[in-house]
Amino acid sequence: DAGVTQSPTHLIKTRGQQVTLRCSPKSGHDTVSWYQQALGQGPQFIFQYYEEEERQRGNFPDRFSGHQFPNYSSELNVNALLLGDSALYLCASSLRDSGQPQHFGDGTRLSIL
Amino acid sequence: GENVEQHPSTLSVQEGDSAVIKCTYSDSASNYFPWYKQELGKRPQLIIDIRSNVGEKKDQRIAVTLNKTAKHFSLHITETQPEDSAVYFCAASIQDTGFQKLVFGTGTRLLVSP
Numbered sequence: 001d002a003g004v005t006q007s008p009t010h011l012i013k014t015r016g017q018q019v020t021l022r023c024s025p026k027s028g029h030d031t032v033s034w035y036q037q038a039l040g041q042g043p044q045f046i047f048q049y050y051e052e053e054e055r056q057r058g059n060f061p062d063r064f065s066g067h068q069f070p071n072y073s074s075e076l077n078v079n080a081l082l083l084g085d086s087a088l089y090l091c092a093s094s095l096r097d098s099g100q101p102q103h104f105g106d107g108t109r110l111s112i113l
Numbered sequence: 114g115e116n117v118e119q120h121p122s123t124l125s126v127q128e129g130d131s132a133v134i135k136c137t138y139s140d141s142a143s144n145y146f147p148w149y150k151q152e153l154g155k156r157p158q159l160i161i162d163i164r165s166n167v168g169e170k171k172d173q174r175i176a177v178t179l180n181k182t183a184k185h186f187s188l189h190i191t192e193t194q195p196e197d198s199a200v201y202f203c204a205a206s207i208q209d210t211g212f213q214k215l216v217f218g219t220g221t222r223l224l225v226s227p
Contacts, residue, residue, distance in 0.1 A: 004156075033213070033214070033215075035215075035217075040220075041219060042117075042119075042202050042204075042217030042218055042219050042220050043157065043215070043217050044217070045215060048212060048214065050212065055212055056214050058214075059114075090156070096212060097211035101147055101159045101162055101213075102159075102213055102215065103159075104149075104157045104158070106155065107156060
């Protein structure tokens with residue numbers, strides 16, 4: 001049973017560029033959440049997708065956008081990258097209304113030069 | 114919005130000792146409190162969770178207690194082992210629409226010395 005998978009593992013970009021990160025949820029899960037984890041900090045909630053719609057959003061600017069596909073996989077897009085966007089981006093999946101906890105992927109390490 | 118504070122930021126213990134990590138939350142509507150363990154370069158892994166209708170939960174050497182009145186919850190690890198060394202995060206969430214939005218604490222780096 002495959003868990004949450006994310007790609008790529010590592011990514012290096014320069015300021016002003018755009019990036020797309022990908023996530024495949026655990027089998028049977030229908031909800032995908034994205035978190036940003038800066039070095040030495042706890043993960044911060046970016047947004048959450050269910051039925052291809054953004055359901056909840058954290059305190060992140062519009063440069064951060066996402067998408068969910070019919071197969072429940074999801075993308076996180078970040079435009080006009082800033083040095084402060086350097087972080088580990090974690091995807092977590094869950095099944096709505098199950099009361100079960102979120103399962104995290106290994107994350108994508110994004111470095112902005 | 115919800116805010117979660119976590120203490121201490123670092124904790125060093127000897128193998129076999131107990132370790133306690135404490136968290137406080139601000140939103141009284143929060144009703145789900147998971148704890149995650151994150152080893153260097155790896156994903157956060159759920160180690161135990163508790164819901165607001167329960168005051169204590171135990172799983173072998175790990176236990177979590179919740180005080181809703183004071184809005185704080187704690188992780189207790191007994192008989193610590195070197196493999197318990199990692200960063201531990203508490204989190205709080207409101208589950209009212211079937212969705213979880215986890216608000217994390219800043220983490221506690223636990224070091225267990227042999």
